[in-house]
Amino acid sequence: MRTKRNHLLVFILTFGVFSILNTEMGVIGILPLIAEHYEVSISTAGLIVSLFALAVAVSGPILPLLFSGMNRKHVMLFVLGIFIVGSLVSAITSNFTVLVIARVVPAFFHPVYCSLAFTVAAASVPKEEAPKAVAKVFVGVSAGMVLGVPLSSLIATSTSLFYAMLFFAAVTIIAFVATLLFVPSMPVTKRISMGTHLYVLRRSVMWLSIAGVIFMNGAVFGVYSYLAEFLKTVTRYDWNTVSVLLFLYGLANMVGNMIAGKLLANFPLRTIKMYPIALITVYILLFTFGQFSVPTAFLIFIWGIIGGIGGNITQYWVVSAAPEAPELSNGIFLTSSNLGTTLGASVCGLIVTGISTQYIVVGGIVFLIFSIVTNYFRISMTGRFEGSKVEG
Template sequence: MFFPIYLLSAAGFTVLTTEFVIVGLLPAIARDLAVTIPQAGLLVTLFAFTVACFGPFLTAYFSRFERKRLFISVLIMFGFANAVAAMAPNIGVMAIARLIPALGLPVFWALASETAVDIVGPDHAGRAIAKIGFGIVCATVFGIPVGTLISDAFGWRSAFAILSVVAFAKALLLFIYLPKSVHKDQASFRSQFRILRSPVMQGHVLLSVLVFSGMFTAYTYLADMLERLAGFNGTVVGWCLMGFGAVGLLGNSLGGRLVDRHPLIASLTFCTFMIGGMVMVVPSMHSLPALALALAVWGVTQAALFLVSHVRLMKAAPQAPAFAASLNIAGANLGIGIGAIIGGRVIDHLGLASLGFAAAGIILLSILLALLLMVAKPGAAACSA
């Protein structure tokens, strides 16, 4: 019964890896395409802003479509886009290759959890959604760092070429094994957007924007920080990113437990610890134990906040959970794009060593907003309803 769910999770792994693998490849892409690191960082911004601008509208529109055909189309789109990226002769073509999959990512992630529940039934809903979410964690644990190691060994184009082949292969597996399904109780296009009238809901979306802005102000350039400040080569950077993702398994588990009790307290807790990890990374660059500890704290909290933010928005709008999930995806990607821009400006004007402090300042703003949301609607139940 759960085999189709594992396939969706595996497809999600490819989708998320396509978005974030570029984080580990930025230095190599910048060198090969003859652009600066901040200019290459704009590829992250382009992807993220495209998701943010079009995600909710595309999700609301495509939610009425038959899901098997929709997911297969998304995987084929990703396969084509990664093939174009692998052959991109300049930054302009690379930008087009990043724009195409950005249109499919929010549709896939917002509807995959809902589809998983439709497949297995409400009695197994929690297990199904947990298995879908595991694909996100695995993309961070294995997808991004393995892409970095492949880039160091065979060139960054090879990483995109392999992703292209994997996307086409998973599209074929979905074609063979995924049952057809259409969500029967889908809310109308207009009623889904109506939840945005709530000031509390607007606050939750803004909270996602701030959290992800803070995270990606520094994370976008983490590979560059490890290369230039710590003096690591590409292989060591890849293993560092692997460790960063691996500790995220713990963060995913902790986040899942705490978010069910109180979504906003979960956000506050992990944001607070994240500030400590981010601020300590640069001062710890020349002490391997201290650097490992700082990256571990950052990695645990970052993975936790991916899950916490997703569930927090869905709990805030139980009448339209898939659309609420798309709003979180949009807000998160808007934050990712803003963070990449801020990080690039910080590098240009203050230097690479200032990234952690700039990112921590934004995370502090998200803590203040979470406190305001708790005051705006007192009580654990009210904050998540």
């Protein structure tokens, strides 16, 4: 019975994370419609994406810590409620500034829910099974990215922008009701002291973990940010095929999430060491064979699986540096991953404008080389070997 309850809890957490990532990423598919509806430029409309990410990065290390002493169920309901209100306001407002505010305010609470989801999922199972539970929650992250964009675009083009925004609210309402009805009360019996949190932030191993996450995430999302452009200009796919391949990448990401849970539970260090080497290999092959349609499609699928594994690795890398402060370390992970995405996209954007789109993989390879260096020092500092859990 307990096992069934734990499975249900992890499923609800996964769906809750999906609802939040769906709200965050789904608007990417309707940015042109938002720009047209509010009579702003596409770059101005893009503020609702970039400012959302900035809010997540800023609040990541702070708000999860502030809420860490409260009943976890109440906190999750509070955050989901804020996202519901934000989506409803976004649906009815005719003012672009109000739309931006309705997007950015919930974004500050994004790390609170996601941090709790990872923490609660890991705590709901035996310690050795924690990576597998977290991997299941990561499926919600990938699903939000994979399904949110095409679904919101389909709804908006079939009906209107209003109903696309209502779609975000409806999904979050389902997560809210499921949490209310089926998630047990989770009061915090022992709050971690501020001194412990400050001690965590003074650890060299934590800062090496943060650097590793920034470089690993930058390597994936820096290149992914321009994947559509790569497929269009280098491989010369038509836009319909590009959409299919982006969807394929996302599905492969979800497969990678599930594989990562087993790998990190059984072979953590070996997985972390091999990850950048595997991704460098894919990038070299993509650079070499990117002009050919069939090899490129195969490489996109393999890249998606490796990218999904990488998402779990980055979360594991930070949390294992401070297992005694999971809310704080998960918040730091979210901030680090967002910083990595921003930095990677900026560097690869400079490569696109300064050299050519084909060379974006070079930016990814450079980030991966830096990650190998930082991860080497991180592993050396912990003094752990294969077969043991990596803890800072």
